[in-house]
Amino acid sequence: MRAKGAAWALIATSLPMFMVAVDNLVVTNALTVISRDLGVRQSGLQWVVNGYILAFAGLLLAGAALGDRIGRRRVFVWGIGLFTVASAACALSDSAGLLVAARVVQGAGAAAVLPVSLTLAVAAVAPERRPLAVGVWGGVNGLGIALGPMAGGLVTQGLDWHWIFWINVPVGAVALPLALWAIRESKGAPRRLDVPGIAFVTGAVVAAVWGIVQAADSGWTAVRPLAGLAVSAALFAGFTWWQRRTPTPLAPLHLYRVRPFMLSNALALTMYFGVFGAIFFLAQFMQGPMGYSPFEAGLRTLPWTAAPMVIVPLASALVGRVCGGPLQAAGCLLQAVALVWLALISKPGLAYGQMVGAMVLAGVGMGLVFAANPATVIGSVAEHEHNLASGVNNTIREFGGALGIAVLTAVYTHGGLRSAVLTGAAVVFAGAFAGLAIGRTPAPRASAPAPSAPHSAPSDRPEPSRLP
Structure with a gap:
């Protein structure tokens, strides 16, 4: 069972x-x-x-x-x-x-x-x-x-x-x-949702693909593809900056x-x-x-x-x-x-x-x-x-x-x-x-402080067991 x-x-x-x-x-x-x-x-x-x-x-x-x-x-x-x-x-x-x-x-x-x-x-x-x-x-x-x-x-x-x-x-x-x-329900370490980070990375991805799509119609040197790629690069830079700054x-x-x-x-x-x-x-x-x-x-x-x-x-x-x-x-x-x-x-x-x-x-x-x-x-x-x-x-x-x-x-x-x-x-x-x-390199573990213990929510049904 x-x-x-x-x-x-x-x-x-x-x-x-x-x-x-x-x-x-x-x-x-x-x-x-x-x-x-x-x-x-x-x-x-x-x-x-x-x-x-x-x-x-x-x-x-x-x-x-x-x-x-x-x-x-x-x-x-x-x-x-x-x-x-x-x-x-x-x-x-x-x-x-x-x-x-x-x-x-x-x-x-x-x-x-x-x-x-x-x-x-x-x-x-x-x-x-x-x-x-x-x-x-x-x-x-x-x-x-x-x-x-x-x-x-x-x-x-x-x-x-x-x-x-x-x-x-x-x-x-x-x-x-x-x-x-x-x-079974579970949670990770409680932390705030990084809304600016989400906005940066989503905008960067969309801008990059939009710029490349425009290049198919207008060529790589046209204004639209260059603008899309420039915006993407700026947003990726902003994402990196924000990830260093936010707790x-x-x-x-x-x-x-x-x-x-x-x-x-x-x-x-x-x-x-x-x-x-x-x-x-x-x-x-x-x-x-x-x-x-x-x-x-x-x-x-x-x-x-x-x-x-x-x-x-x-x-x-x-x-x-x-x-x-x-x-x-x-x-x-x-x-x-x-x-x-x-x-x-x-x-x-x-x-x-x-x-x-x-x-x-x-x-x-x-x-x-x-x-x-x-x-x-x-x-x-x-x-x-x-x-x-x-x-x-x-x-x-x-x-x-x-x-x-x-x-x-x-x-x-x-x-x-x-x-x-x-x-x-x-x-x-x-x-x-x-x-x-x-x-060529053994897989190390990421060095990061351990969070608080994962939370498991109570449930009225039997908990699925782990494989032995």
Whole structure:
């Protein structure tokens, strides 16, 4: 029964997180249909994806901090509710503006779910089982991201693109009461919510992506892209200044002096940059020059998306025995090679069979990073900072995805598909060097004063036991 209690807690944290992860890329194979139905150009189309990702990335640290302050389960449940309602709003949208606005609200709900989900999952098991819990969490998250394009294509072709959002409603209706029943409430050290920090980092992320999006239409030397990037740089500088000044920082700067933490987050940014950007364009390439329907395009990405299901459990077992750095480096290297392969062969008249080897290679690389990256980040900080570290890691990953889509769109506009995917490959390849640097240094613990003991709220139901 003790194992069953912990298993239910893992399911309760994983189900909403899977739903949130799927929605990162669920619209990619529906973009062609959405563009036709709503009359959206390529530069506007990316906001259907990036509206979600930017709200998600900009508010993740706020979600983590709010969970520490008022209760992680409470924030988790609020996030599920908001995400579910916003999904219904997306499904009811009849214009691009309404769809993007609803996607932004969806992203805000996701930002309340994801950062606390890892902390709640880790808290459900005994310390010696935590690498396994992190591996399960990383695998489910990676699986959701990987299956998003196929699920979107299947639903769009079989029903209508609105249904890729309607399907979240019954999932949310099940996930919400399950979370209330299976998850024990907990809080971190009581601290004030860093509202200026949230404003700085959210504004910086939005300004950076907006500037890059403008470059796709106007060129890199035009006033709008330069202004957007300048504002972003100023806000990031302001964020760093504020984090040094405030007694309750959103992202304490001492964490960035922990080498595995810093390098793993840098690697995550490069990986998501390449993966999100490449999938965004390859999905449209398969429906354009290759002539596949949304479902056929999604189905043909299975060699890429199915590989992590096999690799993540195997890699998770290795993370506890060897440093996660080499695994992450190998994952980035394989992903970069796969993207170069795809870039060189992607042209009109391409046969699908020529893509399979590259997709399998990409899936293996993605699985290695999905397993090792969150485990390395969590393992490099003190236990009372797990929630904060998870929030930082997820923020950087989502920012990498949004940045990848925006930058590669600008490259695609002026240089075509091959240039865009090769750019993504170069960025992912750079991440391999960060992984190698992690491998040369044992993962230390972040040096920070321990907070007061975590608070556990009373509950009328039996407490889920930890795995023995």
